[in-house]
Amino acid sequence: MKQIQQTWGGIPFSTRHLQSYRLYKAVRGFDSRFLPMPLYDPSIIRVLNPKEDAAVFVNKGLFERLFSELKQPQCFFKRINSNFYVQGYQVADLDYIIDYWTTLGSFVIKPSKNSHGGVGVRVFNRHITKDEAILLIQEYKDDFLVQEVVRQHDETSVFNKTSINTIRIISLYLNGRVSILRSSLRIGLPGSVVDNAGAGGIMVGLDEYGRLFDFGITQTFEKIWLTANGIEFSGRRVTAFPKIRKIVIENHAFLYPTLGMVAWDFAVGADGSPIFLEGNTKVPGIFWIQFCTGPIFGERTQEVVNYCKSNNDIYF
Structure with missing residues (x-):
């Protein structure tokens, strides 16, 4: 405990911190530099990443748009703030999106915000019907992306x-x-x-x-x-x-x-x-x-x- 407090600058210590160290010690041995989650958020990451x-x-x-310099999976279309976009940021109406969606032989659909851990990511390696497209739009109530399946x-x-x-x-x-x-x-x-x-x-x-x-x-x-x-x-x-x-x-x-x-x-x-x-x-x-x-x-x-x-x- 003294080593941990010394490493992290005399932080207020609690049993929440100890539990993380017990887990890390059981798997990898003790090291006071392991960062427990109760300290990481908010004490560390909120300073590094406001x-x-x-x-x-x-x-x-x-x-x-933000990372155009990097190679990314092709995005077929997306929904942002209830609006649909194709070919980057060209606005498209719902009927066009549904028709276009049925032409895709394979695709990945995933939420584009408020998501983590792979939740909501689904892969289709087949064509879907218009009814299926409508159901997916209803299921993904918030913003989402439809991208190519990366090989x-x-x-x-x-x-x-x-x-x-x-x-x-x-x-x-x-x-x-x-x-x-x-x-x-x-x-x-x-x-x-x-x-x-x-x-x-x-x-x-x-x-x-x-x-x-x-x-x-x-x-x-x-x-x-x-x-x-x-x-x-x-x-x-x-x-x-x-x-x-x-x-x-x-x-x-x-x-x-x-x-x-x-x-x-x-x-x-x-x-x-x-x-x-x-x-x-x-x-x-x-x-x-x-x-x-x-x-x-x-x-x-x-x-x-x-x-x-x-x-x-x-x-x-």
Whole structure:
């Protein structure tokens, strides 16, 4: 407890913090630099990512415009604030959208705001009828996107073919320097179309060269060394990962200049090219990635503590 309080600048201590450390210690051993969620939000992330700035980047329907420099899945159409748009931001009426939707042989539909953990993501590998299109519009009451189904590279699909197994990479932009904090490969369960740990998926750490760690972590905090289909993590590598790291390091300060911390999600296309899926800014997820890779801020922990103490005394 003394080490934890010393690491995090004498924060008020509670049993809520202790529970997080018990979990991390059971899986990875004790390290006072692990960041418990009751401290992360609001004491840390609200300073690194002010709410008013983080909110700018929440709606995925704006990603085509905000991140046009990055390769993204083709968006067939979207709904933003009750309006439909095709070909970027050309307004379309409901009848056109329904007719157009029935021509798509495959697509992904997902909420574009107020969503997390893969909730609401569905994949269709067939044409739908007009009645089905109407039902989907009614079901997704808020903003949503309809995008192409990404065909992923063999290096990631080998772990589970029903989900797009994505790269989660968390970056820190602080005191004029961008660095990669933690990185992982997220793998879905057989039959699942999403790979999020909260949805039962597996998270496996990646080193700076894209080599997988020997073990992954499940939703039940279990260490595992191979997937349900018998693929071992040890010795595997995502060769596109150095390209993804480079994209993040070169673009954090440019695309997210007001935010200190971003959790980026990338897929690896069939041709090996990185495909940007989203950037998580409101409360970038750190809980599971710490289990499989270690304390989130690593060697920059003290720097983060000093910054947060200097910029928001209310929490310290």
